[in-house]
Amino acid sequence: MATEVRTRFAPSPTGYMHIGNLRTALYEYLIAKSNNGKFILRIEDTDQKRYVEGAVEVIYKSLRLAGIRHDEGPDIGGEYGPYVQSQRKGLYLDYAKKLIDNGSAYYCFCSQERLTQLKDSYEAEGKVFRYDRHCMNISREEAEKKVAEGQPYVIRQKMPDTGTTSFDDAVYGTLTVDNSVLDDQILIKSDGLPTYNFANVVDDHLMEITHVVRGNEYLSSTPKYNLLYQAFGWEIPTYIHLPLIMKSPTEKLSKRAGDPSFEDLISSGYLVEAVVNYIALLGWSPGNTDEEIFTLKELEKIFSLEGLSKSPAIFDINKLNWLNGEYIRKLTPEEFYQAAYPYLKKAVKNENIDIKKVSRLLQARTEILSTIPENTDFFDTLPEYDTSLYVHKKMKTTEEIALESLKQAEKALEDINEWNEQKIHEVLFSLVEKSGIKNSQMLWPVRTAVSGKAVTPGGAIEIADILGKEETLRRINVGIEKLSSK
RNA sequence: GGCCCGUUGGUCAAGCGGCCUAAGACACCGCCCUUUCACGGCGGCUACAGGGGUUCGAAUCCCCUACGGGUCACCA
Numbered sequence: 001m002a003t004e005v006r007t008r009f010a011p012s013p014t015g016y017m018h019i020g021n022l023r024t025a026l027y028e029y030l031i032a033k034s035n036n037g038k039f040i041l042r043i044e045d046t047d048q049k050r051y052v053e054g055a056v057e058v059i060y061k062s063l064r065l066a067g068i069r070h071d072e073g074p075d076i077g078g079e080y081g082p083y084v085q086s087q088r089k090g091l092y093l094d095y096a097k098k099l100i101d102n103g104s105a106y107y108c109f110c111s112q113e114r115l116t117q118l119k120d121s122y123e124a125e126g127k128v129f130r131y132d133r134h135c136m137n138i139s140r141e142e143a144e145k146k147v148a149e150g151q152p153y154v155i156r157q158k159m160p161d162t163g164t165t166s167f168d169d170a171v172y173g174t175l176t177v178d179n180s181v182l183d184d185q186i187l188i189k190s191d192g193l194p195t196y197n198f199a200n201v202v203d204d205h206l207m208e209i210t211h212v213v214r215g216n217e218y219l220s221s222t223p224k225y226n227l228l229y230q231a232f233g234w235e236i237p238t239y240i241h242l243p244l245i246m247k248s249p250t251e252k253l254s255k256r257a258g259d260p261s262f263e264d265l266i267s268s269g270y271l272v273e274a275v276v277n278y279i280a281l282l283g284w285s286p287g288n289t290d291e292e293i294f295t296l297k298e299l300e301k302i303f304s305l306e307g308l309s310k311s312p313a314i315f316d317i318n319k320l321n322w323l324n325g326e327y328i329r330k331l332t333p334e335e336f337y338q339a340a341y342p343y344l345k346k347a348v349k350n351e352n353i354d355i356k357k358v359s360r361l362l363q364a365r366t367e368i369l370s371t372i373p374e375n376t377d378f379f380d381t382l383p384e385y386d387t388s389l390y391v392h393k394k395m396k397t398t399e400e401i402a403l404e405s406l407k408q409a410e411k412a413l414e415d416i417n418e419w420n421e422q423k424i425h426e427v428l429f430s431l432v433e434k435s436g437i438k439n440s441q442m443l444w445p446v447r448t449a450v451s452g453k454a455v456t457p458g459g460a461i462e463i464a465d466i467l468g469k470e471e472t473l474r475r476i477n478v479g480i481e482k483l484s485s486k
Numbered sequence: 487g488g489c490c491c492g493u494u495g496g497u498c499a500a501g502c503g504g505c506c507u508a509a510g511a512c513a514c515c516g517c518c519c520u521u522u523c524a525c526g527g528c529g530g531c532u533a534c535a536g537g538g539g540u541u542c543g544a545a546u547c548c549c550c551u552a553c554g555g556g557u558c559a560c561c562a
Contacts, residue, residue: 252555363525439521
């Protein structure tokens with residue numbers, strides 16, 4: 001059997017699911033699934049200084065929420081565990097030693113101070129920093145003696161002095177760099193833990209990862225990875241570097257700048273499916289089709305590497321809004337009601353209001369759930385408004401006409417026994433017919449009176465129905481008084 | 487700054503040498519529907535960064551320039 005495709009999402013637990021990270025996870029998942037492969041979750045917590053309480057839970061939660069299910073991971077196990085790097089600590093040192101054995105790495109005892117000085121002097125000369133290999137020629141015996149004595153040390157990768165290193169990337173093609181720009185990077189830190197770069201290579205190999213998918217900020221460190229694979233004699237995986245997600249042409253999307261995380265988007269009224277769909281389209285295109293609404297299941301079928309783009313994509317909230325609206329309209333009324341309920345409850349506390357009816361009015365008019373309270377608060381309390389609201393050119397209304405219409409409406413509405421949309425409709429329209437005015441000359445004033453707003457979800461009749469007879473008449477009366485006192 | 491990558495309308499993008507006087511979507515603007523708003527329908531607006539090649543022919547290939555980004559840690 002051909003080797004199974006295995007991808008991995010390897011976040012470091014920072015307590016925050018960045019949109020870019022989520023997209024990386026999504027693509028990794030999709031690459032695996034579109035090839036009937038496996039998607040693995042591995043936690044990269046080799047930086048102890050950055051440890052954040054509960055951060056791993058955020059990762060689980062976000063992935064679960066997004067519907068991105070891993071086949072192996074710390075929480076569910078698998079044949080290649082453990083899946084947390086800090087729990088694999090012992091293993092990296094042994095691998096680093098193998099590299100020392102074959103001459104691809106060496107011990108280094110340089111102090112932070114020396115390194116800092118070195119860096120400063122390079123900087124002063126305007127040169128790029130490269131470790132000066134001060135420790136490279138320490139003999140193996142001497143080095144091991146120092147280690148045995150307990151001297152702090154790191155292990156560095158020995159880069160070739162001359163020549164070039166090339167690697168293939170599935171989206172960027174073949175890339176070549178001069179070896180002279182490669183720094184003898186640290187593999188094992190003085191705390192004994194591996195650096196990200198080293199742990200990554202070792203774990204990806206051990207976990208038989210076939211496709212290494214990551215953000216394009218890793219593009220320039222990839223030659224070092226290749227050299228590491230070669231030094232071990234391991235098979236080089238397929239590299240897939242993803243273009244960045246930007247907030248503007250010149251700024252990255254970032255937490256520090258206050259850009260929303262996945263959870264932020266969800267809690268501000270975006271639907272999970274819409275967000276997932278949207279980010280799938282940031283940096284990837286399904287190709288020659290006009291379709292752009294896809295479920296995760298559909299994406300699992302159609303995703304392909306060819307659609308990956310090389311250039312950065314700007315996160316466009318407008319398009320997300322639209323897509324979210326599309327998803328909202330696709331919900332059944334009941335599903336929408338469930339989703340809208342918490343937002344409705346924020347604005348509409350009056351028990352007499354049938355929020356289910358409000359919900360029905362809202363579904364076609366809502367793009368982001370969080371806008372619901374501001375659009376429905378008038379059901380609870382009639383806002384203060386100016387009589388100029390009654391004047392609308394296109395509706396052909398003036399304050400005089402409005403006053404007259406409201407007076408007629410009030411009288412006619414009072415006679416309704418069975419208060420429902422149909423009845424209200426009949427009454428109001430017969431009024432229109434009787435007085436020979438335009439529909440709008442009756443309905444605009446009524447809508448204005450019952451809502452106190454220029455824009456509302458639903459029209460006069462729907463709102464009156466929801467408000468109930470008593471409240472409707474009360475509000476119409478308020479309107480009459482406002483207009484009469486002018 | 488060195489190295490690496492990128493550049494189709496405001497945004498996401500199709501396009502892989504002739505089908506391109508360049509798709510589709512979002513946004514924006516207009517019209518229609520309509521009791522407001524929305525939904526829906528119809529239409530409009532804007533793009534191959536610039537310059538050189540290669541070729542019968544270039545958005546597509548090559549080079550240069552400009553601009554943007556990434557990266558140069560005992561962070562990931």
